[in-house]
Amino acid sequence: MKTRLLFILLLLPAFGFASYFSDGMRAYKSGNYKVAKELFEMAIEEDGAEQAQFLLGLLYLKGLGVDRNLPKAKQLLGKAAELGNARAKCYLAEVYLLQKKKERQTALKLLKEGKKAGALECVDIAATHKLPL
Incomplete structure (x- = not known):
């Protein structure tokens, strides 16, 4: 598996049409x-890609x-936020x-801000943790 990953990673820069992020999205969507x-x-x-920060943070959150x-x-999602x-x-x-950690108020504030931004x-996370939004 490591050899295959290394092969993929070494070839990616050779393809001008591909970017790390878009290839990462394809891998993410396929469950890889x-x-x-x-x-x-x-x-x-x-390039500090904000969306890559978010998705990498999600991988670590969900395991x-x-x-x-x-x-x-927390670090990656905080940067993306x-x-x-x-x-x-x-x-x-x-x-x-x-x-x-007694961060319930911080969490509630973030949930309200995120909901307001669409x-x-x-909403689902608040419901799971029985927080009113």
Whole structure:
């Protein structure tokens, strides 16, 4: 698997039409989360891609293709939220709620902000944690 991943990663720059992020999205959508992780990391390194920050944070939050890592998810989702990603606010709130640190008010604020910006995930996360929005 490592050889295959290395082969893919070495070939990607040769294709002018491909970007790390778009290839990462294809891997993510096909459920190949380990490859998606590597490609999102390269997209972030290449241009700080806010959407790649968000999706990589989501991988760490959900434990998709990586070990679940709430501090890493918090860092990545926080950066994506700072860059304007409304959905990242929803999942960042979920990280706060899962960490069980008295961050309920911070989480509620993030959920309200995300919902106001149109991120419907905030409604589901609030309902799961029995928070009124």
